Amino acid sequence: MAVKKKVEKPKNRGGAGDGTFYDKVSKTWGFRAVRDGKDFRRKGFYTKTEAKQARIDFVSEIQAKTEEDKMPQSVNDENSKITLEEVYEHYIKYGSYEKRDATLTKQGSLWKNHIKPAFGDRPITSISSGELKNFLIQLYYQGSEFNRFEESYAYGYVEGFLKFFYLLWGYARRMQWISRDTYCVMCEDKGTKLDMPAKTKEDEDEEKIETYTQEEVKKMMERLKDTNLYTALLLGYYLGVRISECFGLMWSDIKWSEKTITIQRQMLMHSPHRTLCPCKTTAAKREIDIPEPLYMHLKEKKKVQDGNKNYYGTSYRDTECVKVRMKKGQDDDLIGGDFINRMKNGQILTPDSMKSWGVKIKEDLGIHFKYHNLRHTHASFLVAVNCPIPTLMERMGHKKIETTSKYYFGSNEIANDRLKEGLKLLEIQ
Structure with missing residues (x-):
C-alpha cells in the first residue's frame, strides 16, 4: 500500500522571498515567476524544496526559449531572400539521407509538378499559411494546372503536400533561415498553422460501408413511390450513383436503344448558385447499363414529365438558372436543362431535396436513411453475385482498386444466402 507523502508544514504561510508559497486550500506548496509582465503560478508540490526546484526549472526553460528566439531569429536580409526552391535543393542535397527512395521520389513529384511552379521562386519568408491552405483547397476540390483541372x-494525396510543407519549413528553421515565430505561425499555432481542407461529405460517406437489405429497400420504395423523389431513390439503388451525380443526370444522358446512361457531371451548391461540375475524378465519368426495372420506370417517367409540361404550359417551372462550370474558367448559364429529377410542376430537384426524407423514413420505417448507403448497397449486391473487381470498379467510378476491394471483405444478405446454398453442395447424398 502506497504511503502518502507527508506535506511539509510551512513556517511562513505568506509568500516566500524565493518565489515559493503555501496554498491553504490545496494544502500544497507552489511557486510564482514573473516574465515579460506575465505572472506564472504553479502549485501541487508536497514540499517547499520541490516547489523551489520546480521554479528554477521553469525559469531556466523560459530563459532557454528566450535565447532561442534571439538566435538568427532576427532573420537578416540575406536569409530573408532564401527561396523555397533553395530550401528544397539544400534539403535534397544535405538533409534527405535518412529518407527512403520511395519517399524522395514522391516528394520530387510533388515538388516538380505542383509546388515549384506555384511557390518555388518565392522567398520562404513571404509565403503565408493562408496561401498554402488555399493551395491545398484547390488541389482537393479542383485539381491543378498539372492535370488541367480535369479532376x-x-x-x-493532398495530405502528402501538407506533410511536405511541414518538412520544408522545419528544415528551414533548423538551418536558421526562418525565425521561430515564422515557424510557429506556419506549423504550431492552432489559430494560424497550415492544416487540411474539410473533407467532403462524399469522402466521409465512402469510408464507412453501410448497406440496406432488400426488404429495407422495398419498404423505402413503397414509402416514396408517390413522391417526387421516387426516381432519385431508384437511380441510387439500381445505378449506385452518388447523390450529386443523381441530380445532375439529364434525359440526354440516356441511350434508349442501348439501355445505357452516361454519368458525366454532378450538381453542387456553390452559394448562391446550383452548379454543374465535372465528376470528382476522370474515372467517375462512365457509361453504365440500366437494369430493366429502372429502364421501364424511366421510360414511363419521361412520358409523364412531357405530359406535365404540356399540361402546365407557360406555368411549367423549368426556367431556373443553373451555372455550368465543367471546365476551368467556364461560368455559363443553363436555363431549364432537361433534368430527370423534377417535380410535377417542373420545379428542379436538388441533393438538398432528400434531406428531409432522412427524418421521415427514420420515423415511419425505423430505417436510418442516407442516400450514399444506396450506393454501398448496390456495390455490395454486385459483389455477392461475383461481379469481377474491374467491372465493379468501372461501374462505380472508382479511381483506386483499394476503394472497390473494400466491398469484397464485407458481408451482406445476398452473399450470406449464396454461401448457404454453396454449403449444401458439401452434403454427401
Missing part, C-alpha cells in the same frame, strides 16, 4: 486529387 480533383484524393484526400490522402
Whole structure:
C-alpha cells in the first residue's frame, strides 16, 4: 500500500522571498515567476524544496526559449531572400539521407509538378499559411494546372503536400533561415498553422460501408413511390450513383436503344448558385447499363414529365438558372436543362431535396436513411453475385482498386444466402 507523502508544514504561510508559497486550500506548496509582465503560478508540490526546484526549472526553460528566439531569429536580409526552391535543393542535397527512395521520389513529384511552379521562386519568408491552405483547397476540390483541372486529387494525396510543407519549413528553421515565430505561425499555432481542407461529405460517406437489405429497400420504395423523389431513390439503388451525380443526370444522358446512361457531371451548391461540375475524378465519368426495372420506370417517367409540361404550359417551372462550370474558367448559364429529377410542376430537384426524407423514413420505417448507403448497397449486391473487381470498379467510378476491394471483405444478405446454398453442395447424398 502506497504511503502518502507527508506535506511539509510551512513556517511562513505568506509568500516566500524565493518565489515559493503555501496554498491553504490545496494544502500544497507552489511557486510564482514573473516574465515579460506575465505572472506564472504553479502549485501541487508536497514540499517547499520541490516547489523551489520546480521554479528554477521553469525559469531556466523560459530563459532557454528566450535565447532561442534571439538566435538568427532576427532573420537578416540575406536569409530573408532564401527561396523555397533553395530550401528544397539544400534539403535534397544535405538533409534527405535518412529518407527512403520511395519517399524522395514522391516528394520530387510533388515538388516538380505542383509546388515549384506555384511557390518555388518565392522567398520562404513571404509565403503565408493562408496561401498554402488555399493551395491545398484547390488541389482537393479542383485539381491543378498539372492535370488541367480535369479532376480533383484524393484526400490522402493532398495530405502528402501538407506533410511536405511541414518538412520544408522545419528544415528551414533548423538551418536558421526562418525565425521561430515564422515557424510557429506556419506549423504550431492552432489559430494560424497550415492544416487540411474539410473533407467532403462524399469522402466521409465512402469510408464507412453501410448497406440496406432488400426488404429495407422495398419498404423505402413503397414509402416514396408517390413522391417526387421516387426516381432519385431508384437511380441510387439500381445505378449506385452518388447523390450529386443523381441530380445532375439529364434525359440526354440516356441511350434508349442501348439501355445505357452516361454519368458525366454532378450538381453542387456553390452559394448562391446550383452548379454543374465535372465528376470528382476522370474515372467517375462512365457509361453504365440500366437494369430493366429502372429502364421501364424511366421510360414511363419521361412520358409523364412531357405530359406535365404540356399540361402546365407557360406555368411549367423549368426556367431556373443553373451555372455550368465543367471546365476551368467556364461560368455559363443553363436555363431549364432537361433534368430527370423534377417535380410535377417542373420545379428542379436538388441533393438538398432528400434531406428531409432522412427524418421521415427514420420515423415511419425505423430505417436510418442516407442516400450514399444506396450506393454501398448496390456495390455490395454486385459483389455477392461475383461481379469481377474491374467491372465493379468501372461501374462505380472508382479511381483506386483499394476503394472497390473494400466491398469484397464485407458481408451482406445476398452473399450470406449464396454461401448457404454453396454449403449444401458439401452434403454427401
